Amino acid sequence: MKVLPELSIKKMVYGGYGLADHLGKKVFVRYSAPMELVSAEVIKEKKDHIEAVVKDIILSSPWRRTPPCKYYQYCGGCQLQHIQPDKQVKIKEEILLESLQRIANLNIDGLGESISSKQEFGYRIKAQFKVKEGKLGFFAWGTHDLVSIEECLLLHPAINKLIPSLVELSKNIHDLQEIHVLYSPSEDEFLLKLITPTPCDVDKMRRFKENILPKEVVGIGNYSKLGDKLLRRSHIGRSFTYMQVGRYRYRVSNDSFFQINFTLWEELIKSVVMGSYRRVVELHCGAGFFSIPLSEVSNFLLSSDSNPYAIKDAEYNAKLNMRDNVVFTHESGYQTLKNHAGEVIDLLFLDPPRGGITTEEIRLILQNKPKEIIYVSCNPTTLARDLGKLTLGGYSVKSIKLIDNFPQTYHIESVAYLTL
């Protein structure tokens, strides 16, 4: 294994890497920290860059700490646990600003005040465990090698308590590939997804639910995986749970998206849903997490999502929260923009998946020119790309702030406020 004996880490970059230079080539170093001197083992060498992993720390970063998790650096789930939590937020702020500058040529004066997670651990209500030969865990960084775990510090403690029965389940389903867990802290109940290449016998699933799993597991679905999409084959028990978020209550089905960091739910709504509007269009509404509070500050709200289960939940949630000024539609963001082209829109609210919005969607937005746009993003690279196009088309960025939804990992959530 080739070793680079002395690398000076200048800054952290997206993906969880420290950036160094070796003979004019960029080196991306896993598990390094800002302002430190390390030796590193080369993992991959390409024409224009090298990927490496820290071997020895020669001069330690002032922000380095002992990672609390015993699986850290074996399991690939976390990338920043060796850095103090406050510094992790600062690093993400710098990456966000730098992405906007580099990708979109946007020089933002500074970010709004970041919203920190209330807990640095135990914040996740969702887990996606990998399973291999009766063992359960997560893949090591950049591989399909399973690192078997008994607990994950990022998960809500209730999910960790469930792990022994999930291991037992893994031993009983021979071709089980993944188990996804969704936990509701307000109801103290779980929904499971079992991902298998061949169908699971429904009677067997019922027996497992009764004999292996605790009564708090209220529903189990069997799914196949097609690319990164999950397709439901069958479901036993209840296929939804409820989440209480302050004074709002949501029904969330096993197939709908829900915000993973429960410690930030209320903050997220408070900091994103502000002002008052006449006509609002919301794309990527999911089960209505933002739609319900957004409808309270709007005269009329039209919300859409491409996931039919999410739209069913959202419609139910409007009734549950007594909102009658919101209409939900099952369609793509593109279709919604196209169907409402030419209408006056005071606010367009976007919360797309990691890929951001498409060129066609941007074209329709720039034709229709909603007065304001709020863009919630979980990927600074696609956010910067999209804001670049929107600002060229006449929008200016009023402010952007970081929401530390994913402590210990490289993921960056932010919200941008744009005005025409």
Ligand SMILES: C[S@@+](CC[C@H](N)C(=O)[O-])C[C@H]1O[C@@H](n2cnc3c(N)ncnc32)[C@H](O)[C@@H]1O
């Ligand atoms: C990051 S989630 C946000 C959901 C919701 N805003 C929330 O906070 O719970 C992104 C949502 O976009 C939806 N989605 C993915 N691709 C889409 C598309 N092309 N058009 C519309 N919605 C899409 C997903 O189904 C998912 O509900």
